[in-house]
Amino acid sequence: MSGFPTLLRKEVLRFWRVGVQTVAAPVASALLYLVVFAHALSGRLEPFPGVTYLQFLVPGLAMMAMLQNAFANSSSSLIQSKVTGNIVFILLPPLSASDVFLAYLLAAVVRAVAVGLGVFVATLWIVPVPVLHPLWALAFALVGSGLLGVLGILAGIWAEKFDQIAAFQNFLVMPLTFLAGVFYSVHTLPPAWQAISRLNPFFYAVDGFRYGFFGRSDVGPGTSLAFASAALAALSWLALHLLARGWKLRH
Amino acid sequence: MSARHAVEVRDVHKRFGAVRALAGVSLAVEEGEFFGLLGPNGAGKTTLISALAGLAQPDSGCLAVMGHDVARDFRAARRALGIVPQEIVFDPFFTVRETLEFQSGYFGLRSNGAWIDELLERLALAPKARANMRSLSGGMKRRVMVAQALVHRPAVIVLDEPTAGVDVELRQTLWSFIRDLNAAGHTVVLTTHYLEEAQQLCSRIAMMKDGRIVALDSTARLLAAFSERVLRVKLAGGTLPESLAGGARLDAAGWWRIPIADMAHVERSLARLRESGAVLEGLEVAEPELEQVFVRIMHREQDVAFPP
Numbered sequence: 043m044s045g046f047p048t049l050l051r052k053e054v055l056r057f058w059r060v061g062v063q064t065v066a067a068p069v070a071s072a073l074l075y076l077v078v079f080a081h082a083l084s085g086r087l088e089p090f091p092g093v094t095y096l097q098f099l100v101p102g103l104a105m106m107a108m109l110q111n112a113f114a115n116s117s118s119s120l121i122q123s124k125v126t127g128n129i130v131f132i133l134l135p136p137l138s139a140s141d142v143f144l145a146y147l148l149a150a151v152v153r154a155v156a157v158g159l160g161v162f163v164a165t166l167w168i169v170p171v172p173v174l175h176p177l178w179a180l181a182f183a184l185v186g187s188g189l190l191g192v193l194g195i196l197a198g199i200w201a202e203k204f205d206q207i208a209a210f211q212n213f214l215v216m217p218l219t220f221l222a223g224v225f226y227s228v229h230t231l232p233p234a235w236q237a238i239s240r241l242n243p244f245f246y247a248v249d250g251f252r253y254g255f256f257g258r259s260d261v262g263p264g265t266s267l268a269f270a271s272a273a274l275a276a277l278s279w280l281a282l283h284l285l286a287r288g289w290k291l292r293h
Numbered sequence: 294m295s296a297r298h299a300v301e302v303r304d305v306h307k308r309f310g311a312v313r314a315l316a317g318v319s320l321a322v323e324e325g326e327f328f329g330l331l332g333p334n335g336a337g338k339t340t341l342i343s344a345l346a347g348l349a350q351p352d353s354g355c356l357a358v359m360g361h362d363v364a365r366d367f368r369a370a371r372r373a374l375g376i377v378p379q380e381i382v383f384d385p386f387f388t389v390r391e392t393l394e395f396q397s398g399y400f401g402l403r404s405n406g407a408w409i410d411e412l413l414e415r416l417a418l419a420p421k422a423r424a425n426m427r428s429l430s431g432g433m434k435r436r437v438m439v440a441q442a443l444v445h446r447p448a449v450i451v452l453d454e455p456t457a458g459v460d461v462e463l464r465q466t467l468w469s470f471i472r473d474l475n476a477a478g479h480t481v482v483l484t485t486h487y488l489e490e491a492q493q494l495c496s497r498i499a500m501m502k503d504g505r506i507v508a509l510d511s512t513a514r515l516l517a518a519f520s521e522r523v524l525r526v527k528l529a530g531g532t533l534p535e536s537l538a539g540g541a542r543l544d545a546a547g548w549w550r551i552p553i554a555d556m557a558h559v560e561r562s563l564a565r566l567r568e569s570g571a572v573l574e575g576l577e578v579a580e581p582e583l584e585q586v587f588v589r590i591m592h593r594e595q596d597v598a599f600p601p
Binding site (some may be wrong): 044045047048049051052055056058059060110123126127128130131132133134135136137286292293 | 309343346348351367368369371374376378380382383384385386387395396397398399400401402403412421426439441522
Protein backbone atom coordinates (compact mmCIF):
# COMPACT_ATOMS: atom_id res chain seq x y z
CA MET A 43 0.00 0.00 0.00
CA SER A 44 1.23 3.51 -0.79
CA GLY A 45 2.23 6.03 1.84
CA PHE A 46 0.23 8.77 0.10
CA PRO A 47 -2.90 8.72 2.35
CA THR A 48 -0.75 9.05 5.48
CA LEU A 49 1.28 11.92 4.06
CA LEU A 50 -1.93 13.71 3.03
CA ARG A 51 -3.40 13.20 6.51
CA LYS A 52 -0.24 14.51 8.13
CA GLU A 53 -0.17 17.57 5.87
CA VAL A 54 -3.83 18.36 6.62
CA LEU A 55 -3.33 17.90 10.38
CA ARG A 56 -0.25 20.11 10.24
CA PHE A 57 -2.27 23.21 9.32
CA TRP A 58 -5.44 22.16 11.16
CA ARG A 59 -3.56 22.01 14.50
CA VAL A 60 -2.82 25.70 14.10
CA GLY A 61 -6.17 26.54 12.51
CA VAL A 62 -6.44 29.95 14.15
CA GLN A 63 -3.36 31.00 12.21
CA THR A 64 -3.97 29.09 9.01
CA VAL A 65 -7.75 29.32 8.52
CA ALA A 66 -9.36 31.82 10.92
CA ALA A 67 -6.78 34.59 10.40
CA PRO A 68 -7.12 34.74 6.60
CA VAL A 69 -10.93 34.72 6.92
CA ALA A 70 -10.69 37.64 9.34
CA SER A 71 -8.42 39.65 7.04
CA ALA A 72 -10.72 39.06 4.06
CA LEU A 73 -13.61 40.42 6.15
CA LEU A 74 -11.50 43.43 7.07
CA TYR A 75 -10.89 44.18 3.37
CA LEU A 76 -14.62 43.87 2.74
CA VAL A 77 -15.60 46.26 5.54
CA VAL A 78 -12.95 48.86 4.63
CA PHE A 79 -13.68 48.77 0.90
CA ALA A 80 -17.42 48.84 1.53
CA HIS A 81 -16.97 52.09 3.39
CA ALA A 82 -14.44 53.69 1.04
CA LEU A 83 -16.06 52.70 -2.25
CA SER A 84 -19.75 52.60 -1.34
CA GLY A 85 -20.71 55.12 -4.05
CA ARG A 86 -19.18 53.13 -6.91
CA LEU A 87 -21.20 52.03 -9.92
CA GLU A 88 -22.48 48.50 -10.17
CA PRO A 89 -19.77 46.43 -11.93
CA PHE A 90 -22.45 44.20 -13.45
CA PRO A 91 -26.14 45.23 -13.70
CA GLY A 92 -27.95 44.21 -10.51
CA VAL A 93 -24.74 43.35 -8.68
CA THR A 94 -23.54 45.87 -6.07
CA TYR A 95 -19.84 46.58 -5.70
CA LEU A 96 -19.87 44.97 -2.27
CA GLN A 97 -21.40 41.77 -3.64
CA PHE A 98 -18.90 41.85 -6.51
CA LEU A 99 -16.06 41.95 -3.98
CA VAL A 100 -17.05 38.81 -2.06
CA PRO A 101 -16.04 36.07 -4.55
CA GLY A 102 -12.88 38.00 -5.45
CA LEU A 103 -11.81 38.30 -1.84
CA ALA A 104 -12.65 34.66 -1.18
CA MET A 105 -10.60 33.57 -4.20
CA MET A 106 -7.70 35.84 -3.25
CA ALA A 107 -7.62 34.30 0.23
CA MET A 108 -7.78 30.81 -1.29
CA LEU A 109 -4.93 31.48 -3.70
CA GLN A 110 -2.68 32.99 -1.04
CA ASN A 111 -3.36 30.24 1.50
CA ALA A 112 -2.90 27.42 -0.96
CA PHE A 113 0.54 28.84 -1.74
CA ALA A 114 1.33 29.43 1.92
CA ASN A 115 0.45 25.86 2.87
CA SER A 116 2.66 23.86 0.56
CA SER A 117 5.54 26.35 0.50
CA SER A 118 5.73 26.77 4.28
CA SER A 119 5.42 23.06 4.98
CA LEU A 120 8.27 22.23 2.62
CA ILE A 121 10.58 25.03 3.67
CA GLN A 122 10.04 24.26 7.37
CA SER A 123 10.86 20.61 6.78
CA LYS A 124 13.94 21.53 4.77
CA VAL A 125 15.26 24.11 7.22
CA THR A 126 14.65 21.92 10.30
CA GLY A 127 15.86 18.81 8.48
CA ASN A 128 12.80 16.66 9.17
CA ILE A 129 12.28 16.35 5.40
CA VAL A 130 14.40 13.16 5.73
CA PHE A 131 11.39 11.42 7.22
CA ILE A 132 9.62 11.97 3.87
CA LEU A 133 12.70 11.16 1.78
CA LEU A 134 13.62 7.87 3.48
CA PRO A 135 10.34 5.94 2.98
CA PRO A 136 9.33 4.44 -0.37
CA LEU A 137 7.16 7.44 -1.34
CA SER A 138 7.19 8.18 -5.07
CA ALA A 139 7.37 11.66 -6.61
CA SER A 140 3.64 11.56 -7.34
CA ASP A 141 2.80 10.43 -3.76
CA VAL A 142 4.63 13.45 -2.39
CA PHE A 143 3.29 15.81 -5.06
CA LEU A 144 -0.35 14.82 -4.59
CA ALA A 145 -0.23 14.89 -0.79
CA TYR A 146 1.21 18.43 -0.64
CA LEU A 147 -1.09 19.60 -3.43
CA LEU A 148 -4.30 18.21 -1.94
CA ALA A 149 -3.49 19.47 1.55
CA ALA A 150 -3.04 22.96 0.06
CA VAL A 151 -6.39 22.64 -1.72
CA VAL A 152 -8.12 21.47 1.48
CA ARG A 153 -6.79 24.48 3.40
CA ALA A 154 -7.73 26.86 0.59
CA VAL A 155 -11.27 25.50 0.35
CA ALA A 156 -11.65 25.73 4.15
CA VAL A 157 -10.55 29.38 4.00
CA GLY A 158 -12.80 30.10 0.98
CA LEU A 159 -15.82 28.55 2.68
CA GLY A 160 -15.00 30.51 5.83
CA VAL A 161 -14.95 33.80 3.90
CA PHE A 162 -18.16 32.96 2.09
CA VAL A 163 -20.04 31.96 5.26
CA ALA A 164 -18.73 34.92 7.26
CA THR A 165 -19.74 37.44 4.60
CA LEU A 166 -23.30 36.05 4.53
CA TRP A 167 -23.97 38.24 7.59
CA ILE A 168 -22.67 41.36 5.86
CA VAL A 169 -23.73 40.99 2.24
CA PRO A 170 -25.48 37.92 0.86
CA VAL A 171 -24.40 36.90 -2.64
CA PRO A 172 -26.25 34.54 -4.96
CA VAL A 173 -24.59 31.29 -6.15
CA LEU A 174 -26.01 30.80 -9.63
CA HIS A 175 -23.61 28.13 -10.87
CA PRO A 176 -22.16 26.26 -7.87
CA LEU A 177 -20.33 23.70 -10.03
CA TRP A 178 -18.43 26.40 -11.92
CA ALA A 179 -17.58 28.02 -8.59
CA LEU A 180 -16.33 24.68 -7.25
CA ALA A 181 -14.32 23.95 -10.40
CA PHE A 182 -12.53 27.30 -10.18
CA ALA A 183 -11.99 26.93 -6.42
CA LEU A 184 -10.23 23.60 -7.04
CA VAL A 185 -8.22 24.64 -10.08
CA GLY A 186 -7.26 28.04 -8.61
CA SER A 187 -6.09 26.67 -5.28
CA GLY A 188 -4.44 23.74 -7.06
CA LEU A 189 -2.48 26.17 -9.23
CA LEU A 190 -1.16 28.04 -6.19
CA GLY A 191 -0.62 24.81 -4.26
CA VAL A 192 1.70 23.63 -7.03
CA LEU A 193 3.44 27.01 -7.16
CA GLY A 194 3.99 26.64 -3.41
CA ILE A 195 5.51 23.19 -3.95
CA LEU A 196 7.87 24.63 -6.57
CA ALA A 197 8.85 27.51 -4.27
CA GLY A 198 9.35 25.07 -1.39
CA ILE A 199 11.56 22.77 -3.46
CA TRP A 200 13.62 25.69 -4.78
CA ALA A 201 14.04 27.79 -1.63
CA GLU A 202 16.74 27.14 0.94
CA LYS A 203 15.64 29.70 3.53
CA PHE A 204 12.47 31.39 4.72
CA ASP A 205 13.48 34.73 3.13
CA GLN A 206 13.27 33.23 -0.32
CA ILE A 207 9.72 32.02 0.29
CA ALA A 208 8.81 35.48 1.60
CA ALA A 209 10.28 37.06 -1.56
CA PHE A 210 8.29 34.65 -3.75
CA GLN A 211 5.15 35.54 -1.79
CA ASN A 212 5.69 39.32 -1.77
CA PHE A 213 6.98 39.83 -5.29
CA LEU A 214 5.03 37.22 -7.23
CA VAL A 215 2.00 35.84 -5.42
CA MET A 216 0.76 39.06 -3.80
CA PRO A 217 1.02 41.30 -6.91
CA LEU A 218 -0.47 38.66 -9.21
CA THR A 219 -3.43 38.06 -6.88
CA PHE A 220 -4.00 41.80 -6.29
CA LEU A 221 -3.89 42.45 -10.04
CA ALA A 222 -6.17 39.53 -10.88
CA GLY A 223 -9.32 41.64 -10.85
CA VAL A 224 -10.25 41.02 -7.24
CA PHE A 225 -11.18 44.65 -6.58
CA TYR A 226 -12.36 45.70 -10.02
CA SER A 227 -13.70 44.32 -13.28
CA VAL A 228 -10.87 44.35 -15.83
CA HIS A 229 -13.34 45.85 -18.35
CA THR A 230 -12.92 49.15 -16.52
CA LEU A 231 -9.17 49.13 -17.25
CA PRO A 232 -7.46 50.85 -20.23
CA PRO A 233 -6.99 48.37 -23.14
CA ALA A 234 -3.26 47.90 -22.51
CA TRP A 235 -3.84 46.89 -18.89
CA GLN A 236 -6.71 44.66 -19.93
CA ALA A 237 -4.32 42.82 -22.26
CA ILE A 238 -1.70 42.51 -19.53
CA SER A 239 -4.30 41.20 -17.06
CA ARG A 240 -5.12 38.43 -19.49
CA LEU A 241 -1.56 37.14 -19.23
CA ASN A 242 -2.03 36.57 -15.52
CA PRO A 243 -3.31 33.04 -14.89
CA PHE A 244 -4.71 34.09 -11.50
CA PHE A 245 -7.07 36.46 -13.31
CA TYR A 246 -8.87 33.50 -14.92
CA ALA A 247 -9.31 31.85 -11.54
CA VAL A 248 -10.87 34.99 -10.02
CA ASP A 249 -12.99 35.83 -13.05
CA GLY A 250 -14.28 32.30 -13.54
CA PHE A 251 -14.99 31.90 -9.83
CA ARG A 252 -17.07 35.08 -9.93
CA TYR A 253 -19.04 33.65 -12.86
CA GLY A 254 -20.13 30.82 -10.56
CA PHE A 255 -21.82 33.39 -8.31
CA PHE A 256 -23.29 36.02 -10.65
CA GLY A 257 -23.40 34.25 -14.01
CA ARG A 258 -21.42 37.25 -15.32
CA SER A 259 -17.72 37.59 -15.98
CA ASP A 260 -15.16 39.41 -18.13
CA VAL A 261 -14.16 36.23 -19.99
CA GLY A 262 -16.29 33.16 -20.70
CA PRO A 263 -15.97 30.53 -17.92
CA GLY A 264 -14.94 27.81 -20.38
CA THR A 265 -12.04 29.91 -21.66
CA SER A 266 -11.02 30.81 -18.11
CA LEU A 267 -11.09 27.19 -16.97
CA ALA A 268 -9.02 26.17 -19.98
CA PHE A 269 -6.34 28.81 -19.29
CA ALA A 270 -6.22 28.12 -15.54
CA SER A 271 -6.12 24.34 -16.08
CA ALA A 272 -3.36 24.67 -18.68
CA ALA A 273 -1.27 26.68 -16.20
CA LEU A 274 -1.98 24.07 -13.51
CA ALA A 275 -0.98 21.22 -15.83
CA ALA A 276 2.25 22.91 -16.91
CA LEU A 277 3.37 23.70 -13.35
CA SER A 278 2.35 20.21 -12.16
CA TRP A 279 4.47 18.60 -14.86
CA LEU A 280 7.43 20.74 -13.79
CA ALA A 281 6.95 19.96 -10.08
CA LEU A 282 6.64 16.21 -10.70
CA HIS A 283 9.70 16.26 -12.91
CA LEU A 284 11.78 18.08 -10.26
CA LEU A 285 10.55 15.81 -7.46
CA ALA A 286 11.40 12.71 -9.48
CA ARG A 287 14.90 14.05 -10.15
CA GLY A 288 15.29 14.94 -6.47
CA TRP A 289 16.31 18.49 -7.41
CA LYS A 290 17.44 20.39 -4.29
CA LEU A 291 16.10 17.55 -2.13
CA ARG A 292 18.35 14.58 -2.86
CA HIS A 293 21.91 15.84 -3.26
CA MET B 294 24.05 -7.12 -8.82
CA SER B 295 24.60 -10.82 -8.37
CA ALA B 296 24.55 -12.84 -5.12
CA ARG B 297 22.45 -11.16 -2.49
CA HIS B 298 24.25 -9.21 0.21
CA ALA B 299 22.48 -7.19 2.89
CA VAL B 300 24.34 -4.14 1.58
CA GLU B 301 26.38 -3.94 -1.58
CA VAL B 302 28.33 -0.89 -2.65
CA ARG B 303 30.21 -1.03 -5.91
CA ASP B 304 32.75 1.58 -7.00
CA VAL B 305 30.76 4.58 -5.79
CA HIS B 306 32.08 8.07 -6.53
CA LYS B 307 30.55 11.30 -5.28
CA ARG B 308 31.72 14.89 -5.43
CA PHE B 309 30.19 17.97 -3.80
CA GLY B 310 31.67 20.78 -5.87
CA ALA B 311 35.43 20.65 -5.32
CA VAL B 312 35.14 18.17 -2.46
CA ARG B 313 35.63 14.51 -3.30
CA ALA B 314 33.37 12.84 -0.71
CA LEU B 315 33.57 9.29 -2.08
CA ALA B 316 36.44 8.20 -4.29
CA GLY B 317 35.52 4.71 -5.44
CA VAL B 318 34.05 2.86 -2.47
CA SER B 319 33.22 -0.84 -2.73
CA LEU B 320 32.10 -3.09 0.09
CA ALA B 321 29.57 -5.79 0.94
CA VAL B 322 27.84 -6.45 4.24
CA GLU B 323 26.39 -9.92 4.70
CA GLU B 324 22.98 -10.70 6.14
CA GLY B 325 22.98 -10.83 9.92
CA GLU B 326 26.32 -9.05 10.35
CA PHE B 327 26.99 -6.33 12.90
CA PHE B 328 29.20 -4.12 10.76
CA GLY B 329 31.21 -1.08 11.82
CA LEU B 330 31.97 1.83 9.52
CA LEU B 331 34.68 3.94 11.12
CA GLY B 332 36.73 6.92 10.13
CA PRO B 333 37.57 10.48 11.11
CA ASN B 334 35.13 13.34 10.46
CA GLY B 335 34.90 14.06 6.76
CA ALA B 336 36.00 10.56 5.75
CA GLY B 337 32.77 10.03 3.78
CA LYS B 338 30.81 7.75 6.15
CA THR B 339 27.67 9.88 6.21
CA THR B 340 27.83 10.48 2.45
CA LEU B 341 28.02 6.73 1.91
CA ILE B 342 25.00 6.19 4.18
CA SER B 343 23.13 9.00 2.41
CA ALA B 344 23.82 7.37 -0.95
CA LEU B 345 22.51 4.07 0.41
CA ALA B 346 19.35 5.83 1.63
CA GLY B 347 18.79 7.70 -1.62
CA LEU B 348 19.38 11.04 0.13
CA ALA B 349 22.43 11.58 -2.04
CA GLN B 350 22.80 10.50 -5.65
CA PRO B 351 26.20 9.04 -6.56
CA ASP B 352 28.05 10.39 -9.60
CA SER B 353 28.90 6.81 -10.58
CA GLY B 354 28.77 3.29 -9.20
CA CYS B 355 25.81 1.45 -7.72
CA LEU B 356 24.38 0.52 -4.36
CA ALA B 357 21.90 -2.15 -3.31
CA VAL B 358 20.07 -3.11 -0.12
CA MET B 359 19.02 -6.78 0.18
CA GLY B 360 19.69 -7.11 -3.56
CA HIS B 361 17.49 -4.13 -4.52
CA ASP B 362 19.20 -1.33 -6.43
CA VAL B 363 18.63 1.90 -4.49
CA ALA B 364 17.81 3.90 -7.63
CA ARG B 365 16.06 1.47 -10.00
CA ASP B 366 14.18 -0.47 -7.33
CA PHE B 367 13.96 2.31 -4.75
CA ARG B 368 10.72 1.16 -3.12
CA ALA B 369 12.00 -2.31 -2.22
CA ALA B 370 15.42 -0.94 -1.25
CA ARG B 371 13.92 1.67 1.10
CA ARG B 372 11.53 -0.87 2.65
CA ALA B 373 14.54 -3.00 3.54
CA LEU B 374 16.47 -0.10 5.08
CA GLY B 375 16.04 1.73 8.39
CA ILE B 376 18.29 4.72 8.95
CA VAL B 377 18.89 6.71 12.10
CA PRO B 378 20.30 10.02 10.84
CA GLN B 379 23.16 11.67 12.68
CA GLU B 380 21.51 15.05 13.31
CA ILE B 381 18.59 15.23 15.73
CA VAL B 382 15.56 16.25 13.68
CA PHE B 383 11.85 16.12 14.52
CA ASP B 384 8.47 17.47 13.46
CA PRO B 385 7.29 19.91 16.15
CA PHE B 386 3.61 19.60 15.21
CA PHE B 387 3.09 16.08 16.53
CA THR B 388 3.34 13.76 19.52
CA VAL B 389 5.72 10.80 19.82
CA ARG B 390 3.05 8.28 18.96
CA GLU B 391 1.74 10.29 16.02
CA THR B 392 5.28 10.62 14.70
CA LEU B 393 5.64 6.82 14.73
CA GLU B 394 2.19 6.23 13.24
CA PHE B 395 2.92 8.64 10.38
CA GLN B 396 6.30 7.07 9.72
CA SER B 397 4.63 3.67 9.67
CA GLY B 398 2.00 4.93 7.23
CA TYR B 399 4.66 6.33 4.86
CA PHE B 400 5.85 2.73 4.48
CA GLY B 401 2.30 1.72 3.64
CA LEU B 402 1.77 -0.06 6.98
CA ARG B 403 -1.65 0.53 8.51
CA SER B 404 -2.29 -1.64 11.57
CA ASN B 405 1.16 -1.48 13.10
CA GLY B 406 0.06 -0.52 16.63
CA ALA B 407 1.43 -3.59 18.42
CA TRP B 408 4.93 -3.09 17.02
CA ILE B 409 4.79 0.66 17.78
CA ASP B 410 3.87 -0.22 21.39
CA GLU B 411 6.81 -2.60 21.57
CA LEU B 412 9.18 0.03 20.19
CA LEU B 413 7.93 2.57 22.74
CA GLU B 414 8.43 -0.01 25.48
CA ARG B 415 11.89 -1.19 24.43
CA LEU B 416 13.21 2.34 23.97
CA ALA B 417 11.66 3.51 27.28
CA LEU B 418 9.44 5.98 25.43
CA ALA B 419 6.08 4.66 26.63
CA PRO B 420 5.57 7.37 29.31
CA LYS B 421 6.20 10.02 26.63
CA ALA B 422 3.95 8.54 23.94
CA ARG B 423 1.46 11.41 24.14
CA ALA B 424 4.05 14.15 24.66
CA ASN B 425 4.72 16.65 21.90
CA MET B 426 8.09 16.16 20.20
CA ARG B 427 9.09 19.73 21.12
CA SER B 428 8.88 18.94 24.85
CA LEU B 429 11.39 16.05 24.72
CA SER B 430 15.04 16.22 25.75
CA GLY B 431 17.74 15.60 23.14
CA GLY B 432 18.24 12.01 24.29
CA MET B 433 14.50 11.31 24.10
CA LYS B 434 14.32 12.78 20.59
CA ARG B 435 17.18 10.46 19.63
CA ARG B 436 15.18 7.47 20.90
CA VAL B 437 12.20 8.54 18.80
CA MET B 438 14.49 8.69 15.76
CA VAL B 439 15.63 5.14 16.48
CA ALA B 440 12.00 4.04 16.77
CA GLN B 441 11.18 5.83 13.49
CA ALA B 442 13.95 3.94 11.73
CA LEU B 443 12.66 0.60 13.04
CA VAL B 444 8.94 1.18 12.54
CA HIS B 445 8.81 -0.88 9.34
CA ARG B 446 11.03 -3.70 10.73
CA PRO B 447 13.77 -3.14 8.17
CA ALA B 448 16.11 -6.03 7.33
CA VAL B 449 19.06 -3.63 7.44
CA ILE B 450 19.46 -1.07 10.23
CA VAL B 451 21.95 1.78 9.80
CA LEU B 452 22.88 3.84 12.82
CA ASP B 453 24.91 6.97 12.06
CA GLU B 454 26.61 7.93 15.33
CA PRO B 455 23.56 7.06 17.42
CA THR B 456 25.29 7.60 20.76
CA ALA B 457 26.87 11.00 20.09
CA GLY B 458 26.07 13.16 23.12
CA VAL B 459 23.79 10.54 24.62
CA ASP B 460 23.67 9.49 28.29
CA VAL B 461 24.79 6.10 29.60
CA GLU B 462 21.26 4.86 30.20
CA LEU B 463 20.16 5.36 26.61
CA ARG B 464 23.35 3.79 25.34
CA GLN B 465 22.67 0.66 27.32
CA THR B 466 18.97 0.56 26.40
CA LEU B 467 19.82 1.13 22.77
CA TRP B 468 22.57 -1.45 22.50
CA SER B 469 20.61 -4.15 24.28
CA PHE B 470 17.72 -3.59 21.85
CA ILE B 471 19.95 -3.46 18.77
CA ARG B 472 21.81 -6.60 19.87
CA ASP B 473 18.46 -8.40 20.20
CA LEU B 474 17.43 -7.26 16.72
CA ASN B 475 20.78 -8.42 15.36
CA ALA B 476 20.32 -11.78 17.07
CA ALA B 477 16.88 -12.01 15.45
CA GLY B 478 18.52 -11.72 12.02
CA HIS B 479 18.60 -7.99 11.30
CA THR B 480 21.80 -6.69 9.72
CA VAL B 481 23.26 -3.71 11.57
CA VAL B 482 25.63 -1.10 10.17
CA LEU B 483 27.07 1.29 12.73
CA THR B 484 29.19 4.41 12.52
CA THR B 485 30.60 5.76 15.73
CA HIS B 486 33.50 7.70 17.16
CA TYR B 487 33.36 5.57 20.31
CA LEU B 488 35.78 2.86 19.26
CA GLU B 489 35.21 0.81 22.40
CA GLU B 490 31.57 0.47 21.35
CA ALA B 491 32.56 -0.65 17.88
CA GLN B 492 35.07 -3.16 19.31
CA GLN B 493 32.44 -4.70 21.58
CA LEU B 494 29.61 -4.79 19.05
CA CYS B 495 30.95 -5.20 15.52
CA SER B 496 32.10 -8.48 14.07
CA ARG B 497 33.56 -6.79 11.00
CA ILE B 498 34.86 -3.29 10.43
CA ALA B 499 35.58 -1.00 7.51
CA MET B 500 37.70 2.08 8.04
CA MET B 501 37.33 5.06 5.73
CA LYS B 502 39.58 7.98 5.05
CA ASP B 503 39.32 10.70 2.40
CA GLY B 504 36.43 8.98 0.68
CA ARG B 505 38.11 5.57 0.43
CA ILE B 506 38.05 2.30 2.34
CA VAL B 507 41.51 1.91 3.90
CA ALA B 508 40.88 -1.24 5.94
CA LEU B 509 38.19 -3.92 5.82
CA ASP B 510 38.40 -7.07 7.91
CA SER B 511 36.98 -8.91 10.90
CA THR B 512 37.43 -7.07 14.18
CA ALA B 513 39.51 -9.95 15.54
CA ARG B 514 41.92 -9.94 12.60
CA LEU B 515 42.29 -6.15 12.68
CA LEU B 516 43.10 -6.29 16.39
CA ALA B 517 45.62 -9.09 15.86
CA ALA B 518 47.34 -7.30 12.98
CA PHE B 519 47.39 -3.73 14.23
CA SER B 520 47.23 -3.89 17.99
CA GLU B 521 48.96 -5.83 20.73
CA ARG B 522 48.95 -6.27 24.45
CA VAL B 523 51.06 -3.49 25.94
CA LEU B 524 52.63 -2.80 29.26
CA ARG B 525 51.85 0.81 30.15
CA VAL B 526 54.21 2.43 32.59
CA LYS B 527 54.50 5.94 33.92
CA LEU B 528 57.87 6.89 35.34
CA ALA B 529 58.26 9.14 38.40
CA GLY B 530 62.06 9.19 38.04
CA GLY B 531 64.81 7.78 35.87
CA THR B 532 64.45 6.93 32.18
CA LEU B 533 63.34 3.94 30.17
CA PRO B 534 66.34 1.61 29.70
CA GLU B 535 67.79 1.23 26.16
CA SER B 536 66.76 -2.40 26.06
CA LEU B 537 63.05 -1.45 26.33
CA ALA B 538 63.00 1.88 24.49
CA GLY B 539 63.30 0.20 21.09
CA GLY B 540 59.67 -0.86 20.59
CA ALA B 541 58.15 1.55 23.14
CA ARG B 542 56.13 4.66 22.42
CA LEU B 543 55.35 7.62 24.68
CA ASP B 544 51.67 8.62 24.56
CA ALA B 545 50.18 12.07 25.03
CA ALA B 546 49.47 11.51 28.74
CA GLY B 547 53.11 10.68 29.47
CA TRP B 548 52.72 6.88 29.64
CA TRP B 549 55.19 4.54 27.93
CA ARG B 550 53.55 1.79 25.91
CA ILE B 551 55.81 -1.28 25.74
CA PRO B 552 54.53 -4.06 23.44
CA ILE B 553 54.55 -7.46 25.16
CA ALA B 554 54.00 -10.98 23.90
CA ASP B 555 53.15 -12.79 27.16
CA MET B 556 53.36 -12.57 30.95
CA ALA B 557 56.99 -13.72 31.04
CA HIS B 558 57.74 -10.74 28.82
CA VAL B 559 56.06 -8.49 31.43
CA GLU B 560 58.28 -9.88 34.16
CA ARG B 561 61.46 -9.42 32.10
CA SER B 562 60.48 -5.84 31.29
CA LEU B 563 59.82 -5.02 34.93
CA ALA B 564 63.16 -6.55 35.93
CA ARG B 565 64.96 -4.34 33.43
CA LEU B 566 63.13 -1.28 34.73
CA ARG B 567 64.21 -2.13 38.27
CA GLU B 568 67.83 -2.62 37.20
CA SER B 569 67.85 0.76 35.48
CA GLY B 570 66.76 2.44 38.72
CA ALA B 571 63.53 3.81 37.20
CA VAL B 572 60.81 4.74 39.73
CA LEU B 573 57.29 3.69 38.71
CA GLU B 574 54.34 6.03 39.25
CA GLY B 575 51.79 3.93 37.35
CA LEU B 576 51.64 0.47 35.82
CA GLU B 577 49.07 -1.53 33.89
CA VAL B 578 48.71 -4.19 31.22
CA ALA B 579 46.41 -3.11 28.38
CA GLU B 580 44.65 -5.56 26.08
CA PRO B 581 44.60 -4.96 22.30
CA GLU B 582 42.29 -2.09 21.49
CA LEU B 583 40.59 -0.81 18.40
CA GLU B 584 41.70 2.71 19.09
CA GLN B 585 45.27 1.61 18.45
CA VAL B 586 44.22 -0.14 15.24
CA PHE B 587 42.45 3.02 14.14
CA VAL B 588 45.37 5.31 14.87
CA ARG B 589 47.81 2.99 13.12
CA ILE B 590 45.70 2.55 10.02
CA MET B 591 45.07 6.27 9.69
CA HIS B 592 48.80 6.86 10.27
CA ARG B 593 49.79 4.17 7.79
CA GLU B 594 47.89 6.04 5.12
CA GLN B 595 50.22 9.00 5.59
CA ASP B 596 53.35 6.90 5.92
CA VAL B 597 53.21 4.03 3.49
CA ALA B 598 56.44 2.53 4.89
CA PHE B 599 54.72 1.49 8.12
CA PRO B 600 54.95 -2.32 8.39
CA PRO B 601 51.58 -3.97 9.00
